[in-house]
Amino acid sequence: MTFSEGVQGKLRQMLWALLVLLSLPVMAVDFGTIAVRVGQHTDYSRAVFDLPREVPYSVRTDGSTLTIRIEAGFDADLGAIRRGVLRGMAAPSISRDGDITTVTVTMPAGAGPRHFRSGSSIVLDVMDVAPASVVSGQSVAPASAAERNAPSRPQPTPPAETPREEPATTPTPSTETPAFEGRSADYPRLQPAFRALAEGGVQLALPITAPDVGLAFFKRSTEAWLVVDRPFAVDADALVRGSQGVVTSVARVDHPDATILRLGLEGDPSLSVMRDGAGWQLSFKPLRTAPRFPLKPIKRIDTPAGQQIFIASGAAGRRIAVTDPLIGDDLVIVPLVEGGQGMAEAFRYTVAEVGETAQGIVVVPYSDEVRVERFRDGVAVMSGDARYAEGDAARDQALRRLIDFNAWRQGEVEDYYEVRTRLLYALSLRPTDDRNEARWDLARFYLAHGRATEALAILEMMLDEDPALSGNGEYLAVRGVANVKKGRLQAADADLSNDSLTAEQDVSLWKVLVDEGLNRPERALADYRRGVDVLGPYDDRDKADIQLAVIRAAMKTGDMDLAKRELELLGGVALTDRQLSERVLLSARIDEQEGREEDALIAYDSLAMAPQRGIGAEARHVRAAHDIRKGILSGTEAIETLEQLRYAWRGNGLEFDLLNELADLYFAAGRYEEGLERLRVGVTYFPDRAREARMSAKMSQVFRRLYLEGEADRMDPVAAIGLFYKFRELTPLGADGDAMIRRLADRLVALDLIDQAAELLEYQVKVRTEGAPRAAIASRLAKLYLLNSDPERALGTLRATREPQLPVEIELDRRLVEARALTELGRYEEAEVLIEEDNDRASNLLRADIYWQSKDWPKMVDAGLKLLEGKGTGGEPLEPGDRVQLLRLAIAMTFDENKTGLAVLRRRFAEDMKQGEFSNAFALLTGPQDLSGGEISQIVSQIANVSSLQSFLKDYRNDFSGD
Known part of the structure; x- marks a missing residue:
């Protein structure tokens, strides 16, 4: 590229900036009195107008008269010029028309002016004749x-x-x-x-x-x-x-x-x-x-x-x-x-x-x-x-380049079709099994002309003919650059990271684009330092893309000096419209970080409708981020704005950032399902970026807060279970995950949502656990089946999860549940045998239930007396469950015609049973008169609603609720 072409690029940049300015409302500018510095140099005279900020200006000459028109109102002391300090400027005058100030000076005939900005100041030079x-x-x-x-x-x-x-x-x-x-x-x-x-x-x-x-x-x-x-x-x-x-x-x-x-x-x-x-x-x-x-x-x-x-x-x-x-x-x-x-x-x-x-x-x-x-x-x-x-x-060839588009083009752009025809003809003359040399020239030719798809196709044919090329550094470099051009960053990363290319500076430059695109800013800057010394000969378009990537990476790492230096160097590069727009955007972001917020917001708004949709979306995004930080947008408005941006632009880091930010907004609003869904999309479609941002960890943390720390307790229970099932892959392994599921199951049981609770525990038994933990959870699942009047399923669950060696407490709990299921199925002998060696209170209660339901009255009497040991007159007071057991014991003695036993019960428990539940029934059963079958049946019916199973299941409910 010639320097004049670079200047043309700058003119395009100036035109774009002018369009941005023209889109803004006209504002009055009044600077008061400004300083004017002058200096006489060896071969030119200089006047510097120190303006507080940048404003448009123009310079024109008419013979020996030089006029500078500045679009701002101000006054200035031009005394130094009037006193003849400068040999190239004389007879100055200043006039103001509203917000336009005009300064005129005379200069020697044939002298040439030049002018430029220095920061916000305007520098005017008159060159010596x-x-x-x-x-x-x-x-x-x-x-x-x-x-x-x-x-x-x-x-x-x-x-x-x-x-x-x-x-x-x-x-x-x-x-x-x-x-x-x-x-x-x-x-x-x-x-x-x-x-x-x-x-x-x-x-x-x-x-x-x-x-x-x-x-x-x-x-x-x-x-x-x-x-x-x-x-x-x-x-x-x-x-x-x-x-x-x-x-x-x-x-x-x-x-x-x-x-x-x-x-x-x-x-x-x-x-x-x-x-x-x-x-x-x-x-x-x-x-x-x-x-x-x-x-x-x-x-x-x-x-x-x-x-x-x-x-x-x-x-x-x-x-x-x-x-x-x-x-x-x-x-x-x-x-x-x-x-x-x-x-x-x-x-x-x-x-x-x-x-x-x-x-x-x-x-x-x-x-x-x-x-x-x-x-x-x-x-x-x-x-x-x-x-x-x-x-x-x-031309000297001392600077041999691994990537040399200028040499590979084999001519100018207008020669493309002629050169392509020649290369294809040369390829057609080669034997079918020896075409890679001709293909190599063609692949690099395509790549140099921006046709990466065609280049990749030719390179694939070369690899088919010669698989050894998969280890050839020069081949991998060219294929890697083609992959970069196609946006296939993962494939490019694999190609350009080959050990044979470690010392290649050209490759380091292309790796800048790969690393920055894969959100590895520190590596991108390291690559840039290795390759920057050979950046100069690259085409302006490629050079600008690399520099823009460096600026983005530098801003991510906080190296603002590097970002600003590279942004300034872009001024010497001819930019495409897209690159120019991005340069304006990055400059605005630097302005915002350095406190020039008003200038930054003006730039964001001017770029929002840029013809490059990606740049426009990014400008709207950074403006929205600013408004969210400042509280200008409410939570709902922020969500709506960012969701609209998701549909305005898909792909690359912008969509990923939007997903991440939306998730945080949804969580803050208590909309957990939508927030987790946005994070899931980010993990699915941007795995590398998600890994860098620990997006999966964020999902797990939110899931933990919901189901382990209790935030889900504030949700509708059906919504909570639905959310759990939708994202249950987030349930951690081990004790924390088991605690999550148990907590949710307990809440569902408390709300009589037995089926939903059972589904949770089924998932835990089938998918998550094994060994002793699985056996313990299966026991809880069997209890749920019993609560749901399904003893067959309870029994099947227990027998499907047997383990050879279990802790004593887990083994006892499983025997009790299995015996209860057998009892409900009328398999009394099996149930009795299963707990015959157990002598704890829970086993004795279950044993009494077995005898009660099997109408084995003598054994029921023995079991009942054992349960009531130490109770009654002079002993411990009766608990609610004891009153049911006492009534059942009296009925068993009645059916067994054990009048002596009834008399003992009357003396021992008459005082305790005077008041409270079942007092009349107890008095009738233990009284001296004989009761008819109808009267006994009526008493039995009184305790039907508080049967042993109901008492047993109440204990189970207490177990689930933690009571």
């Missing part, structure tokens, strides 16, 4: 060697063939370093500092605070050249000592207008350069690097000035001509102001070489007729030699 360049079409005599080596001033704008976009820099206001003449000891001192890099190598920080200082950094032979277009004094010994062995020597090349240092290197480190605010960071790294914003020369033949090579770039510093004392070549070096702009490879032409650089431009002319001129938007290499444009550039 310079002689017209050869590219203007005027006749210029060839320069002498001395003239060619002299420092140059900024040149006027070249003709229409040269792009004329404004500089892309956004300088930071600071104290500038003036140009000095004289010995280096008289220059301002520069204090460079080294630090070790985590990924290996060292980094040199140059604390140059002036925003318009240009820098060049490149290797020649075994040396690194560091060129700054301002003179500084540098302590060479300190620089060597601090470099941790990377820099072995420092030699200064004398120059009156620049600092030129030749750094001897240990080994062959790669160089890279980035801006750090107004300063510079120069890195020496063991792995290969490329400029962040690579420059590329283009040949121009039909220009008014003749033939030229033009290198589009940002703002250029002084042109510096010098001789390499080691090799003897004459060099023309043009430092650049914007960080990361260099030549990723060398280009050799008939009359000059444009060398590889980490920063800046270096030209090696082959004759005195070659001139290097710098312009506002780039650098031109010109010669009168007619052969100049006839030679082809011989």
Whole structure:
């Protein structure tokens, strides 16, 4: 991509921002009185209007009159300009019409203005008048060697063939370093500092605070050249000592207008350069690097000035001509102001070489007729030699790339169908069992043209022919990138994580997209640090996607400095409409985090209806999240808003976040089923993200609160059981899960929902437990069947869950329940045998029931007397159950014609039975007179409703209720 194409991208960004602004209501802006700072620089005059926030503005010229129109009302003191402080500006005036302020100044004829923002301030420069360049079409005599080596001033704008976009820099206001003449000891001192890099190598920080200082950094032979277009004094010994062995020597090349240092290197480190605010960071790294914003020369033949090579770039510093004392070549070096702009490879032409650089431009002319001129938007290499444009550039291949779309395209976009036909024809000529070489070219061609589906299909055919490719690193890299392009992140992760690709920086860049997409932000940033040095040569679309992923990952990890730095670097990349919208969105999110809430909300609202539906949905989401945090939306309104967003956009992290947030809102509203359902969808469709967010753990915690800690007790019981069955896979194993089920079953029994309680315990017996716990729960289930008058099922459950060895208490409980079931089935002898060795009260009660129901009156008498031992006159008082047992004992004695026994009962219990239930019946049974059969039947009927089974089941109910 040429720099002009990058500027076109910026213009699209500006147009989008303008559309956003136009959609907003017009608000009056009054700034009162603002400060105006001025400064006279070497080759331009500067005025800075310090506005409190960004507002639209425009600049126009009419002859020698320069007018700046600012859409805000304010007053300003222009006295410094009136006093003639600036040689490029005079006769200032200021006028205000409502919310529009207009400032006019006069400038010398032929002078060129430039303008840009610095934060919210507006910077206006008037460049000094310079002689017209050869590219203007005027006749210029060839320069002498001395003239060619002299420092140059900024040149006027070249003709229409040269792009004329404004500089892309956004300088930071600071104290500038003036140009000095004289010995280096008289220059301002520069204090460079080294630090070790985590990924290996060292980094040199140059604390140059002036925003318009240009820098060049490149290797020649075994040396690194560091060129700054301002003179500084540098302590060479300190620089060597601090470099941790990377820099072995420092030699200064004398120059009156620049600092030129030749750094001897240990080994062959790669160089890279980035801006750090107004300063510079120069890195020496063991792995290969490329400029962040690579420059590329283009040949121009039909220009008014003749033939030229033009290198589009940002703002250029002084042109510096010098001789390499080691090799003897004459060099023309043009430092650049914007960080990361260099030549990723060398280009050799008939009359000059444009060398590889980490920063800046270096030209090696082959004759005195070659001139290097710098312009506002780039650098031109010109010669009168007619052969100049006839030679082809011989490109260095030192920077071999594993992923190289430019090479794989085999031409321009418009050549697609022609190249595809040629590749398919070449494939058709190959034998059917030897086509992978031709397929390989075709697969990479498809991928380079954005056709990942076709590329994957060809790659699959290759694997069918040669299964060994599954372990080939280059094949896996290409397939991994194709999978990334298709959004198949899991498959891409498997391909790009192959051990053979660990050291590949290109692969690390694509893994950024994979890791961020799979919600692994820390890994994404680690991958980015490994691969960032080779990002520069990538297409702008891929470069922007990677940078946007880095910004998202940095924001997730709280690294806001990195997020803001990458957001600023996106300004030098041509963005698609989608990428531009996302950049605006991410910028707004940073604004919100840093307290610029009003600006952020304006951006969210402007993006809500963006043509990119995903971006629009995300903007609405972050706006809704803000309103929820601030309490602007009620719980019900928040749920409704987020549910609408679920249908506005499906897939990726946005839907997952919506599901997670909706679940929390539903739980807060007591709508547990809907909340758990949203979490279940998240776990099902986004398993990796759900794992990272511990979504399953959240579901389990809510389920525990409901069924173990008692929150479900506030729900309708039928709804509670329905919710349990719908999400019963959340029931934990072990004691907690058993306690949940028991608690719910107990509540259902208390509400006479025996069938529902039995279903719960059936699930526990059949699915969840084994061994002794299963036998214990089966006993409780059998009790429920008895409560539900189903002794057959109770007996079947017990016999199906027998265990060879059980704790004594569980074994006794199971025998009692089984004996009760046999009793209800009329199988009295089996029941009696089952508990014949048990002598506890529960067994004695059951034994009395067996004799009662089998009408074995003698045994009933013995059992009854045993149950009433210690009761009666002088003993323990009778309990309610004892009164029933006493009445049953009297009836048994009556049927057994045991009058002596009846007399004993009368003496022993007459006083206790005078009052209360069954007092009359007891008196009749134990009285001296004989009772008729009818009278006895009537008494028996009185206790029919309080039969032994009912008494027994009452105990069971108490067991379930915990009483």
